[in-house]
Amino acid sequence: MFKEWWQSLVSAKNIFPVEQGGKPIIHQENQIPLLQVENLSLAYGKRVILENVSFEVHAGEFWFLLGGNGMGKTSFLNCLLGLIPAQHGAYHLHPVLRSRARIGFVPQQCSFNPSLATSVREFVSLGLVGIETHKTEREAALHFALQQLNLTAFAKRNYWSLSGGQQQRVRVARALVRRPYFLLMDEPTNGLDLAVQSALLEDLARLQQEGLTILLVSHDLQLATQYATHVALFNEGKVQAGKASDLLTAPILKQLYGTQQLPHCPHCLTAHV
Amino acid sequence: MFNDFISSWGLFYPSYITGWLVAFSLSLVGVFVVARDQIFISAAVAQASSFGVALGLWLSLATGIAWFGSDVALMNSAVLFAVLAALFSSHSIRRDSVEAVTGWIFLSASSGAMLLLTHSPHGTEEVHRLLASSLIGATQFDMWVFVGFAVFTVGMLLRYWQPLLLFTLDPRMAATTGLSVWRWGIFKALWLGLAVGLSIRVSGMLYVFACLVLPALVAKRLCGEIGRLLWVTPIIALFASGFGFVFANHYDFPPGQVTVAVLCSLLVLVWLLPINKD
Numbered sequence: 001m002f003k004e005w006w007q008s009l010v011s012a013k014n015i016f017p018v019e020q021g022g023k024p025i026i027h028q029e030n031q032i033p034l035l036q037v038e039n040l041s042l043a044y045g046k047r048v049i050l051e052n053v054s055f056e057v058h059a060g061e062f063w064f065l066l067g068g069n070g071m072g073k074t075s076f077l078n079c080l081l082g083l084i085p086a087q088h089g090a091y092h093l094h095p096v097l098r099s100r101a102r103i104g105f106v107p108q109q110c111s112f113n114p115s116l117a118t119s120v121r122e123f124v125s126l127g128l129v130g131i132e133t134h135k136t137e138r139e140a141a142l143h144f145a146l147q148q149l150n151l152t153a154f155a156k157r158n159y160w161s162l163s164g165g166q167q168q169r170v171r172v173a174r175a176l177v178r179r180p181y182f183l184l185m186d187e188p189t190n191g192l193d194l195a196v197q198s199a200l201l202e203d204l205a206r207l208q209q210e211g212l213t214i215l216l217v218s219h220d221l222q223l224a225t226q227y228a229t230h231v232a233l234f235n236e237g238k239v240q241a242g243k244a245s246d247l248l249t250a251p252i253l254k255q256l257y258g259t260q261q262l263p264h265c266p267h268c269l270t271a272h273v
Numbered sequence: 274m275f276n277d278f279i280s281s282w283g284l285f286y287p288s289y290i291t292g293w294l295v296a297f298s299l300s301l302v303g304v305f306v307v308a309r310d311q312i313f314i315s316a317a318v319a320q321a322s323s324f325g326v327a328l329g330l331w332l333s334l335a336t337g338i339a340w341f342g343s344d345v346a347l348m349n350s351a352v353l354f355a356v357l358a359a360l361f362s363s364h365s366i367r368r369d370s371v372e373a374v375t376g377w378i379f380l381s382a383s384s385g386a387m388l389l390l391t392h393s394p395h396g397t398e399e400v401h402r403l404l405a406s407s408l409i410g411a412t413q414f415d416m417w418v419f420v421g422f423a424v425f426t427v428g429m430l431l432r433y434w435q436p437l438l439l440f441t442l443d444p445r446m447a448a449t450t451g452l453s454v455w456r457w458g459i460f461k462a463l464w465l466g467l468a469v470g471l472s473i474r475v476s477g478m479l480y481v482f483a484c485l486v487l488p489a490l491v492a493k494r495l496c497g498e499i500g501r502l503l504w505v506t507p508i509i510a511l512f513a514s515g516f517g518f519v520f521a522n523h524y525d526f527p528p529g530q531v532t533v534a535v536l537c538s539l540l541v542l543v544w545l546l547p548i549n550k551d
Binding site: 081082083099100101103105107110111112113115116117118119121122125126127128129130131157158161 | 307308309310435436438439442443445446447448449450451452493496497498499500550551
């Protein structure tokens with residue numbers, strides 16, 4: 001038992017982002033999953049939401065959880081966040097993630113009171129709740145998060161006076177202030193126009209290139225084809241998970257969504273050929 | 274005006290200091306009530322606390338056991354019912370909203386308190402006194418109780434400001450950071466219940482409800498950051514109660530009601546002020 005624990009810690013040093021010159025790096029060659037889902041089933045009372053879901057997420061991957069409304073994507077995310085229990089099966093987080101200090105979460109909407117003026121700075125700093133840090137470390141983490149999303153100039157602005165796109169970036173910054181290894185996002189592009197969606201996804205893709213592992217719930221197949229390295233397709237309680245290039249193919253999409261055509265979809269073109 | 278107040282100090286200082294400490298402590302608790310826009314919950318908790326006092330008085334009359342009507346027993350009963358109300362009012366029941374539950378608590382506590390004491394000598398008078406607020410009569414014991422509670426409140430805010438704030442504003446988000454929402458929910462209900470339950474017997478429902486919500490509402494209009502509410506809100510509460518007590522003493526008005534009137538006027542004033550918080 002001790003040997004396993006020690007090996008996981010040693011491995012963690014290699015697979016998780018390490019600050020070097022201000023930028024996190026990651027080694028892709030590892031095979032230890034950040035998240036291992038094993039035969040996970042979810043239910044609300046007698047209504048089964050998901051059945052026997054199994055897949056693994058490795059460091060540096062960019063996952064899209066795709067599927068229609070009511071297919072259990074957000075429930076699955078809530079389970080990973082510890083908000084709802086699994087009916088059967090389990091998921092295992094890497095030991096480094098078990099305290100949840102290095103997991104960032106971006107909710108679909110903000111539940112804060114809109115009549116309460118909240119500066120961007122204090123909004124983002126609330127992301128540090130649950131992590132014991134010194135004041136200097138908090139300042140550094142805050143600076144890092146705001147800088148990553150070009151929000152430094154907005155630090156003193158009222159969150160509620162920002163546009164929808166800017167508010168979403170602030171929510172991402174609140175997750176990044178924890179310096180997460182694993183970022184979970186619930187439909188972050190909902191309600192954003194195409195340009196803002198694209199800018200946000202470019203930022204996320206850059207962070208993923210720098211070593212962050214991202215798991216994102218979305219309805220948007222086109223964004224998935226552009227940015228996902230891996231996808232999990234949620235349909236009628238079942239989940240197909242794997243590399244985006246293997247799963248975002250015309251026959252599978254036809255089966256799941258009744259469509260074969262996706263504009264600018266390199267994987268679908270490959271499938272057609 | 275101020276000289277009159279100074280000359281009354283020797284006789285009424287426990288009431289004055291207790292009133293200021295109640296205003297100070299409740300205004301800090303009220304930051305969290307207002308932050309979540311749970312104004313009506315604080316009214317329901319205060320009303321439930323009044324019911325606790327009424328129940329204690331009724332028990333002492335019905336059983337003939339004088340202890341039930343003692344200060345300690347009434348304080349405990351007020352705190353108990355305030356805590357229970359704070360716990361229940363933050364949950365929906367069988368898909369009825371939190372507002373519906375809060376409304377039920379408010380109405381059942383209001384009617385219950387009156388019904389319990391209607392046929393007892395001075396009972397109705399006592400309920401009216403609780404509702405109307407009278408700060409005169411606070412003892413040195415009350416004063417020291419509120420010194421302790423004020424110190425506890427400030428210490429707790431210095432230590433737990435951020436988790437308490439995140440839990441108040443977005444419990445789901447707080448849960449994802451590893452905070453136990455269940456524990457924090459209990460803790461917050463105990464804190465609110467303790468604040469209201471300790472205050473209600475000394476200062477009455479009107480003063481308690483006003484000090485919980487009005488200073489924080491005024492500060493909310495003035496502050497561009499949530500963090501500033503922590504020091505602006507108690508300053509407003511102390512200013513209003515300070516001015517209110519001096520004014521009430523000079524013109525022979527009830528101090529609680531004057532303080533509430535000052536706070537209401539301040540709120541109207543800040544509503545009228547053009548404040549840019551962008």
